[in-house]
Amino acid sequence: MTELTLVQAVNRGLAEAMRQDPDVLLLGEDIGTNGGVFRATEGLQKEFGAERVIDTPLSECGIVGTAIGMALYGLKPVAEIQFLDFIYPAFDQIVSELSKFRYRSGGQYPCHVVVRAPYGGGIRGGLYHSQSTEAFFCHTAGLKVVIPSTPADAKGLLLTAIHDEDPVMFLEPKRIYRSITGEVPDGDYRIPFGKARVAREGTDLTLVAYGAMMVPTLAAAERLAQDGLQAEVLDLRTLVPLDEATLLASVEKTGRLVIVHEAARTAGFGAEIAAIVAEKALYSLKAPIVRVTGYDTPFPYALEHLYLPSEERIVEAARGVGRTG
Amino acid sequence: MTAADSLVPLPYDRKAAEQQIGPDWAETARTAFHWMLRARALDARMQALQRQGRIGFYGAATGQEAVNVAAGLVSRPEDWIASGLREQLTALVRGHDLTTYVHHLFADALDPALGRNMPCHPTAREVHYLAMSSVIGTQISHAVGLGRAAQYRHDPSVALAFFGDGATSSNDFHAGLNFAGVWKAPVVFCCTNNQWAISIPVERQTAASSLAMKGSAYGIPGRQVDGTDFIAVYSELRQAIDRARRGEGPSLIEFVLFRMTPHSTSDDPTRYQPPDWAARARAHDPVDRLRGWLTAQGLLDPAQEAEWTRAADAEVRAAIEKAEATPPPPPDSLFRDGVSRGGG
Numbered sequence: 001m002t003e004l005t006l007v008q009a010v011n012r013g014l015a016e017a018m019r020q021d022p023d024v025l026l027l028g029e030d031i032g033t034n035g036g037v038f039r040a041t042e043g044l045q046k047e048f049g050a051e052r053v054i055d056t057p058l059s060e061c062g063i064v065g066t067a068i069g070m071a072l073y074g075l076k077p078v079a080e081i082q083f084l085d086f087i088y089p090a091f092d093q094i095v096s097e098l099s100k101f102r103y104r105s106g107g108q109y110p111c112h113v114v115v116r117a118p119y120g121g122g123i124r125g126g127l128y129h130s131q132s133t134e135a136f137f138c139h140t141a142g143l144k145v146v147i148p149s150t151p152a153d154a155k156g157l158l159l160t161a162i163h164d165e166d167p168v169m170f171l172e173p174k175r176i177y178r179s180i181t182g183e184v185p186d187g188d189y190r191i192p193f194g195k196a197r198v199a200r201e202g203t204d205l206t207l208v209a210y211g212a213m214m215v216p217t218l219a220a221a222e223r224l225a226q227d228g229l230q231a232e233v234l235d236l237r238t239l240v241p242l243d244e245a246t247l248l249a250s251v252e253k254t255g256r257l258v259i260v261h262e263a264a265r266t267a268g269f270g271a272e273i274a275a276i277v278a279e280k281a282l283y284s285l286k287a288p289i290v291r292v293t294g295y296d297t298p299f300p301y302a303l304e305h306l307y308l309p310s311e312e313r314i315v316e317a318a319r320g321v322g323r324t325g
Numbered sequence: 326m327t328a329a330d331s332l333v334p335l336p337y338d339r340k341a342a343e344q345q346i347g348p349d350w351a352e353t354a355r356t357a358f359h360w361m362l363r364a365r366a367l368d369a370r371m372q373a374l375q376r377q378g379r380i381g382f383y384g385a386a387t388g389q390e391a392v393n394v395a396a397g398l399v400s401r402p403e404d405w406i407a408s409g410l411r412e413q414l415t416a417l418v419r420g421h422d423l424t425t426y427v428h429h430l431f432a433d434a435l436d437p438a439l440g441r442n443m444p445c446h447p448t449a450r451e452v453h454y455l456a457m458s459s460v461i462g463t464q465i466s467h468a469v470g471l472g473r474a475a476q477y478r479h480d481p482s483v484a485l486a487f488f489g490d491g492a493t494s495s496n497d498f499h500a501g502l503n504f505a506g507v508w509k510a511p512v513v514f515c516c517t518n519n520q521w522a523i524s525i526p527v528e529r530q531t532a533a534s535s536l537a538m539k540g541s542a543y544g545i546p547g548r549q550v551d552g553t554d555f556i557a558v559y560s561e562l563r564q565a566i567d568r569a570r571r572g573e574g575p576s577l578i579e580f581v582l583f584r585m586t587p588h589s590t591s592d593d594p595t596r597y598q599p600p601d602w603a604a605r606a607r608a609h610d611p612v613d614r615l616r617g618w619l620t621a622q623g624l625l626d627p628a629q630e631a632e633w634t635r636a637a638d639a640e641v642r643a644a645i646e647k648a649e650a651t652p653p654p655p656p657d658s659l660f661r662d663g664v665s666r667g668g669g
Contacts, residue, residue, distance in 0.1 A: 069470015
């Protein structure tokens with residue numbers, strides 16, 4: 001075990017995968033000499049060489065398009081998109097090609113590319129360094145969508161992603177890249193997809209979150225406990241595949257559900273969670289499902305603290321739900 | 326190009342042909358012609374079947390056979406084909422089974438991709454032929470990734486990317502050529518300029534005086550070639566592939582040719598093509614040009630051609646018979662090969 005930040009855990013996960021398997025290579029903008037703008041690939045080009053840690057020209061569609069070609073050949077490329085906000089030139093490659101290659105080839109061409117991208121707000125990044133658009137990828141069949149919230153999960157889920165035979169969108173909550181540290185197992189450490197983490201046990205209501213939103217959500221749970229409300233907090237970890245069993249079991253126990261994400265509300269992933277619970281656990285509910293989310297506006301610069309769900313907004317929503325029914 | 330509809334002959338004597346193709350020039354040219362006849366038999370039959378409602382769609386390669394056949398003959402098994410819409414023949418020349426391809430056209434249970442793609446979008450990994458999408462240009466970057474992977478593994482493989490004139494306006498043309506230039510990747514970019522992107526003529530696709538010249542912006546040699554001249558095409562492709570295999574980097578070849586059919590069975594070119602287009606195209610028919618040349622060299626006689634045509638037609642008909650006797654893919658195949666979350 002080693003005490004690491006989340007971004008260090010990503011770095012160790014990449015290094016571990018590259019030591020295990022010579023077919024793993026990295027490509028992206030500024031990831032080699034510079035070690036990545038967030039230093040996620042720091043030191044890796046020095047250890048593994050410029051042929052395996054490739055500084056690419058500035059083109060996201062080129063990064064993902066060539067990563068797909070490498071995967072078709074049999075390699076296991078991990079592509080870094082510098083910010084999720086800049087992924088859209090590659091959206092065509094991801095949605096039209098990456099997600100569909102295995103399916104449209106009848107299984108002849110698995111396409112095991114991991115696309116890593118820092119995402120989310122709270123770093124004063126404004127419109128184009130802050131967005132949470134995970135729902136686009138969840139809507140596209142053929143992609144797995146993974147979002148860690150702890151250093152150990154970052155490493156464990158990343159190694160699972162790199163060894164998965166299907167493409168994985170690995171979205172890293174950059175707001176907590178360095179603000180949280182934790183014990184991370186050394187060596188080959190993998191966390192299976194589709195298993196939510198019960199971050200806090202409780203009986204009175206369920207708070208569901210992922211990524212950087214785990215921080216205000218857990219803080220809110222502590223505040224609620226002072227009021228005598230015991231919140232169960234779930235960290236989804238993988239949106240696709242989704243751990244429905246853990247979600248439903250928790251809601252069946254508590255009867256109350258608050259969903260927290262920093263993405264905009266309309267057609268955000270919270271709507272999917274709410275729909276699943278309404279379809280499969282409606283009669284366990286004692287109160288309406290509530291979402292605490294970013295607003296349906298572009299992501300603001302000066303007022304990002306108002307845009308992002310805060311501990312206070314979560315507490316307020318939870319109290320409302322707790323009083324109902 | 327002149328408007329005359331008299332056939333433009335191939336300008337080679339035997340010595341020139343040997344220089345262009347190599348010592349086995351005669352057999353290579355005859356084999357190529359044989360493949361072209363099979364392609365014509367397939368295109369004619371399939372367009373008719375589409376009109377009868379027996380297959381859903383077809384994108385003929387009529388007029389592009391010289392490029393497709395040459396690519397199949399001159400590439401090696403370890404090379405890769407990232408195709409556009411009209412290179413299925415290259416897969417067949419490289420060894421993909423015709424009957425399997427016809428199963429794909431019928432989207433039946435014996436299509437290796439289980440009928441998931443429209444016709445003319447086959448998958449043939451056994452001959453290193455990718456599964457194409459219908460998105461224009463995306464395969465160009467895939468070819469560059471294949472080439473980079475071969476470099477990484479120190480394999481002697483070369484990736485051939487095929488795309489039309491319209492694709493030179495796509496994001497991935499720019500990204501792919503740029504990455505390949507920087508990486509010196511073993512890739513041959515094969516632009517089949519059939520002069521039409523559905524209804525848009527190449528003059529309205531670009532202000533550049535050729536598509537080949539676009540290579541220079543990426544530090545890549547670009548060559549413009551008569552794409553209906555099998556001998557020239559074969560020679561250019563071989564040189565570019567050899568160059569890539571020697572580690573000297575990518576090339577762009579613009580094959581100028583003529584689309585001799587509608588864009589696809591969903592298209593009506595009388596809405597946009599000039600009335601003399603068909604005559605101009607016929608003067609550059611790659612099959613007629615190679616036939617004329619082989620005949621002049623004494624390498625082909627009408628009896629031989631008639632026999633090849635008869636055999637090709639029989640082969641296609643037999644494949645169709647098998648496909649029409651095959652059921653559609655089973656319903657549960659909808660959920661195989663990928664992340665399925667159910668739904669419905």
